[in-house]
Amino acid sequence: MSRLALSDADKEARDWFIETAKARNCSTTVDAMGNIFAVRPGRRQGPPTFAGSHLDTQPAGGRYDGILGVTSGIEMIQVLDDHWVETEFPVGVVNWTNEEGARFPISMLASGVWAGEIPLSHAHELREVGHGNAGATVASELARIGYLGSTPCSHEATPMAAHFELHIEQGPTLESTSRKVGIVHGAQAYRWFTIEVTGRAAHTGATSFAHRADALLAAARMVSYARAAAEKHGALASTGIMNVEPGSTNTVPGHVKFSLDVRAAKDHIVDAVEEELRNAFSAIAKGEMPSGVGMMQDAEKGKPCIVEWTTDSNSPAIDFHEDCISCVRKSAEATVGDETDLTMDMRSGAGHDSVYASRQCPTSMIFVPCKDGVSHNPEEYTAPEDCAIGAQVLLGAVLRFDRLRARRGW
Amino acid sequence: MSRLALSDADKEARDWFIETAKARNCSTTVDAMGNIFAVRPGRRQGPPTFAGSHLDTQPAGGRYDGILGVTSGIEMIQVLDDHWVETEFPVGVVNWTNEEGARFPISMLASGVWAGEIPLSHAHELREVGHGNAGATVASELARIGYLGSTPCSHEATPMAAHFELHIEQGPTLESTSRKVGIVHGAQAYRWFTIEVTGRAAHTGATSFAHRADALLAAARMVSYARAAAEKHGALASTGIMNVEPGSTNTVPGHVKFSLDVRAAKDHIVDAVEEELRNAFSAIAKGEMPSGVGMMQDAEKGKPCIVEWTTDSNSPAIDFHEDCISCVRKSAEATVGDETDLTMDMRSGAGHDSVYASRQCPTSMIFVPCKDGVSHNPEEYTAPEDCAIGAQVLLGAVLRFDRLRARRGW
Structure with a gap:
């Protein structure tokens, strides 16, 4: 239809x-x-x-x-x-x-x-x-x-x-x-965010991990983390949109923008998930591994990215x-x-x-x-x-x- | 210029x-x-x-x-x-x-x-x-x-x-x-792949984690994993392109296609990274957490996704x-x-x-x-x-x- x-x-x-x-x-x-x-x-x-x-x-x-x-x-x-x-x-x-x-x-x-x-x-x-x-x-x-x-x-x-x-x-x-x-x-409470991660575009072949500010790697870790953190709180967290720039096989992405949809039965749970994710995403952008939920270990720290949040809608x-x-x-x-x-x-x-x-x-x-x-x-x-x-x-x-x-x- | x-x-x-x-x-x-x-x-x-x-x-x-x-x-x-x-x-x-x-x-x-x-x-x-x-x-x-x-x-x-x-x-x-x-x-050996992950599009608010086959979550874990696995082998692994469908804030992505660029000084290292990633990506698509590199723990297993590899180029x-x-x-x-x-x-x-x-x-x-x-x-x-x-x-x-x-x- x-x-x-x-x-x-x-x-x-x-x-x-x-x-x-x-x-x-x-x-x-x-x-x-x-x-x-x-x-x-x-x-x-x-x-x-x-x-x-x-x-x-x-x-x-x-x-x-x-x-x-x-x-x-x-x-x-x-x-x-x-x-x-x-x-x-x-x-x-x-x-x-x-x-x-x-x-x-x-x-x-x-x-x-x-x-x-x-x-x-x-x-x-x-x-x-x-x-x-x-x-x-x-x-x-x-x-x-x-x-x-x-x-x-x-x-x-x-x-x-x-x-x-x-x-x-x-x-x-x-x-x-x-x-x-x-x-x-x-109806569940839900809150929609746009998350922008800014790193630096670089050549995939010529740039060691230590020299990268890989916006997509950071975003991937954020998406993985959000899933686990939401589960811990009895909430839902979902990413449905992800735009990767400049978008070339041999270029480390310098900029990624993704949607984040957080839902829970109660407003205070959405608040708690948002607070945890704001802290965790800042840590991930810096190349740190937030504690509290099992995360990737062992990875060499690259250069820091910047993460910015926009709240697009908030439905109690x-x-x-x-x-x-x-x-x-x-x-x-x-x-x-x-x-x-x-x-x-x-x-x-x-x-x-x-x-x-x-x-x-x-x-x-x-x-x-x-x-x-x-x-x-x-x-x-x-x-x-x-x-x-x-x-x-x-x-x-x-x-x-x-x-x-x-x-x-x- | x-x-x-x-x-x-x-x-x-x-x-x-x-x-x-x-x-x-x-x-x-x-x-x-x-x-x-x-x-x-x-x-x-x-x-x-x-x-x-x-x-x-x-x-x-x-x-x-x-x-x-x-x-x-x-x-x-x-x-x-x-x-x-x-x-x-x-x-x-x-x-x-x-x-x-x-x-x-x-x-x-x-x-x-x-x-x-x-x-x-x-x-x-x-x-x-x-x-x-x-x-x-x-x-x-x-x-x-x-x-x-x-x-x-x-x-x-x-x-x-x-x-x-x-x-x-x-x-x-x-x-x-x-x-x-x-x-x-x-010059380094490099091999380029396109990885397609197929899950099932679903409503972000109405679908519990257990019922999701979230193609983007799987892809995010693959990108994170590839980074850590490549480092372990002394290689580089990079994703520069990622397309997410259908691409809506309140829809769990059913299909994700991303590029994977693997490089190393020697061909056999690229072989080893490819082999490890093929196994690990299959496990991740099924919702399992591959061992060998620290990975997300604790997450409730969703429904399985399908992962398909295409080799786009191979330069020894x-x-x-x-x-x-x-x-x-x-x-x-x-x-x-x-x-x-x-x-x-x-x-x-x-x-x-x-x-x-x-x-x-x-x-x-x-x-x-x-x-x-x-x-x-x-x-x-x-x-x-x-x-x-x-x-x-x-x-x-x-x-x-x-x-x-x-x-x-x-």
Whole structure:
């Protein structure tokens, strides 16, 4: 699937979403970020309980990431309609704009604006990256496809009683432990850094180890060290990008820039990993071998490199709402049985629109297994029966929350 | 200096070379690879003793690499002429084409053809890389600038009695030990490999270490290991290129390709390093920690990666000719004093036209210090007095070899 945010393909999917919701007597609202809210009335007035996610994908993405959460919301509406179910309060389905951050380079962009965490003007001015039309902005593309809505994009203009998001796990844990449903308690803290190591370019044949300031050797040791240090703290550390300059077989690299992604269940763990790595990377750049984690020994010290850190983003750990988690748990147990071993309590490793939603309303997520944990890839796959289980749990969680509100008199 | 082989700038330098040589009554020959041989007659007939190197540079190169060896040859001719020196046999200066391999991607291209190691047709058909005119070949550019000579490019058509090459060291050894002249005994063996590590792309937040097949982590460990293993063997191992895919901050890399350059004074040492690294890289790809060199410990084993090796080039160690080395030594001692500590016996870490020349005639090289060992860079610098010492040693070595031939009746 290739459905970049606000492309012609995205417009088609949006049109389908609105037509389908309207055919089931939902009212629809489009806000200034193109978020679409479809609402089915309840017995009483009040903010709807929402299911939802996003319909945009990575440039070479899969058919489930985000999409499953929206189509299951539509399915929920249809099931309620087919069975003449009246809810106490309205229920709704939301399609958030540009969750992937693939076309416009901020992830979870429009839920971030809705939650008041990203200024609307900043979001509107964001330019397309790397897909051909460098002049296009979020605002210009919203206008072009007819989805620049008149409703302000905010949690005040479009309040939610709760936000439930069904999503594929995007990791291998459920599949490898033969679970069917992940009950998601929150999202990991993560912090992204760019690390630049500057040494000195030199001829590989003519420069002894003692005379080298080898930026790639230092970077390689940092990547190895980060892995071991993160493990020690119960965290994750990953490098996904590495640029090596000048980039010639017979030149010792003088400059290396790499990404570092540190994640953990708690903010203080991310802090601790960052602190350890700042100290260790400084030592490695000087050619010293930091202690505390087994490291390369015996190597002759070269000339020192310089290491510089830039913090690119910082997302604190998120705890979802106990009531929502409880609704998901009960619905999951009703779906797969409460004496089986088919559910699992977990935290999301990835970011989701639910992270921003949870800042403004009770939120939880439901994970279903995906094959080999693969995502952001055409091979992404979740079996139809697992999609159905997820949709059933979503429906049940929304209905349980609706009844809970009525019972508590919210 | 930016003087790519067979460019307009190269044509200007070639024209200057021929004009200058002719003005000193040298005969000049251009062969089918554009190599230029300028010859000053001696008392007797016979193959000339040559000084020489190359006038082409890297795209952002220095003013000494190669150039010093040719201009010092011209200086030699002028000094002989100014002082009415008659040599026993002819002496000459050679400018070899495309030594850098920067525009047409084989280094020491035309000395390789001359030595019979590279087929002429292959060299002629070689296409320009990355400098704008993708259709240009060596043959078309030779013709365009008027340097497609009619003399066959071969050591039979243009024989040499010997080849002496003055060159900047391109490393920091002479400078850091306060030596003035390197007496070059030969060139290191080197072997170039491309190593491909294939793991599996995965989400950094959603994939535990145990579920990762992290191609970059494996590659980082390989780079670290190669450094330590090479040191143990008294060799050099270097990685100058590393490509990481898919290349996104929140994706564990599924594929990494990197260069590995192994060098040592002797072929069997390169063999031993290669053997050790093949075993160690296989172990590292499986998540095991090879013994023998201190390595990262404690890390939880992930999923295995696959490692594949390609040998890109293999250049055996070269031993230069004892007579030539002796001529360089005596000339150096005559220039800087034989009781000083200003000379050093060494091997070339880099490739040079002398490597191919040595396959067909007695050869040696003379190194002079360059600032901080920097080369292939606009900052490349050798002090004028060090250039003068080098030129003096070159002149003396050529004259000594000329007399040696006469004495031995060659």
